[in-house]
Amino acid sequence: MKTSPLLGFGFWVSVVGVMFSPRGFWGRHKRKILIGLGVVGGGYAIYRLWDSHQRNMLELDRQKEREKQEEELMKIQLKNHFESIQRISDTTTLPYAMHELRARILERLDLSELRDRLMQGKGQPGVLSPQERIELWGRLKILSFTRTVAALWAVTILSLYVRIQVNVLGRHLYLDIARTAEEQDNSDSLSSHGREEFLATADYLCTHGINMLLVNMQSAAMEVLKEKQLKDTFSIDQLRETITQILDLFMKSEGSTYWVSYLVPEDVSTYRKIMASSSSSYELTNLMDTSKLEELMSETRTILLRPDFGKVMNIAMEKAVELLIDEMSPEVSGTAPLALAKLLPRVSQMSIPLLAEPENNELISTLRRIPEIEVFYTLVYADLTLES
Template sequence: MLKLSDFWRKHKRKVLVGAGLIGSGYVLYKLYNAHRQRLDDLERELASERRKVDELVKDQMQAHFENIQRIADTTTLPHAMQYLSNRIEEELDLSHLTDRLMKGKGQPNTLMSSEKHELWDRLKILSFTRMVLSLWTMTILSLYIRVQVNILGRHLYIDTARHLLLPDDGDLIDRDDQQRFLASADFLSTYALPALISNMQAAVTEVLKGKQLRDFINTTVLHETIIQILNTFMSIRSPHLWVGYLMPEDARLHELATASSSDDKGLSDVTKFDQLMVETRAVISSAKFVNVAEIALKAVVNTLVKEIGIQCGGDTLANGMPLARLLARVTHVGPILLVEPSKNQFIQTIRNEKEVEMLITLIYTDANVMD
């Protein structure tokens, strides 16, 4: 007991200091633990709020994206298809050929054999020209319009959001620029169609020159013939053939597309319309668009051959039929390719291709998707 008292007297100060330090350390540890816990709780709350905001933005973008697709399906595309259909009917009216052949059939002495042969040969070329032309223009134009409306939709969404946060940060795309941009989809029908028809007719003539009216054509041969015409047509000019048919050659747009973002002189007077056109040209000139366009064209060819087979009735086309008999179906199916989009199975075929859906989604969500 005495030793313990001696120890306490000698080491009292050290024991008290040590106890104080231990106690202080414990208190500090508890305070740190409580502070750490509060920070963790705050981080969890912030993460939860971020997730809610992200989900809200994602839902809003999804709703806006779906609305953009409805606009394309119900407004922009129907107008463009109707105009295209009217222009093709004007440029490739076959009624004068069919009327003369029917008149010659009813009055055998009105047509010489050579005249009849020439009329049938012209009908063969022009029927296939109109069918494949309608197929190609419907496919490429529907893709082009979807590219357009999704580029415009992304710009409108981003510009509106930025304007709400920073009212003085830039201008919104005005209605005139929007309408002018969407109206540019009519360039093909208004200006490019004659040259397109000439090149398509040249391709058809090249492919069909060895096929006689008495030759039997079955499903496989018809499919191969259409694909061969498309391939020949696409080889007439550069791989980016559709760019010249869909958009005017504009040196200014080319300069803007290649200008550096730091080139103030080249970019000082760039309008929103210019930006939209440059971005659209970049998309339709890209390898991704080339790939998707080829996939869409092949899918439409498959659907078209099935439709012609159905119109021929039963297994008639599968077993083969003379080309002369098939021409009536070929002539009839051209306008069907350009009917109103909501009733157009071929446009639905394009829309259902997953590669098309992926491309359009990427265009809407990422401005640099073609880089």
């Protein structure tokens, strides 16, 4: 029996239809299609993730660049502010304070009258009684040491104090600039007039604190020198020991921390009243906010009372005594031991270079080069404490 040609043709048509029909194609290639779509979809997703990551990285880089620029700008502003403070301190605050300190010490402890009376008594017998001569020489002995040791202590502590002021103010400026940048606030709690007023508190020692300082220094000198006679010979070591004893006793007078009151006023109100009454140039306009000035003064007082500052002050005082003794060594150690009476003119004369202007003051220059003191200033600026 033969098959009809039409039947054979229909068979192949049906086969081809099955092969190329959508359902047939999907059935045969479903897995491949799904895998292909998955690959394409995954690739697209990866591309989107990569593109998003690149955009985020680009934005992050831009943000970092903006932050870097803002940080650089803040550093420049801080540097300018700090240099301005340092310039005011070096050219105005310390020179003015030193000028006033020199005037007050030399005025309060003027030895010329004592010397003139002793010279008059020497040239004109009978002008002075033996008792008067003894009393005059005794006063000259006490006041000669008082003047020089007071000058040594005051210049040393004033130099340290002014540098502490600069670093305290510099740190507050940094915080103020950072706050202003963060809050976009243009207010300035540390205006130029305010900064100058805080730095000017260094004048308190010269205008007010110096009075009690000299009284207590004279008491210490009297106690240490009461057993030392004018005819006693002095070696350089004895001179160093005597000066050190006077300093130690002075620091303990009125209590171990009383000396801070020579430098820092009790409060802002009292300080402003004292300055207004003692200085015609003190202006009550354009002053710093009272609470801010109180904060700065309180912080400075706290630093002066810290144990690590006590160590720094001891280092500075030892260096000051060493410098003073080195200056006097050629005259004392290079000859036969001198009687105390012959040593007194040189002792009192040593107060003059100690009270010289800052640019010509060897003591101030020496203190600025002591590594331990420089480290302490850095810690003050960073608001840290020197470990023992």
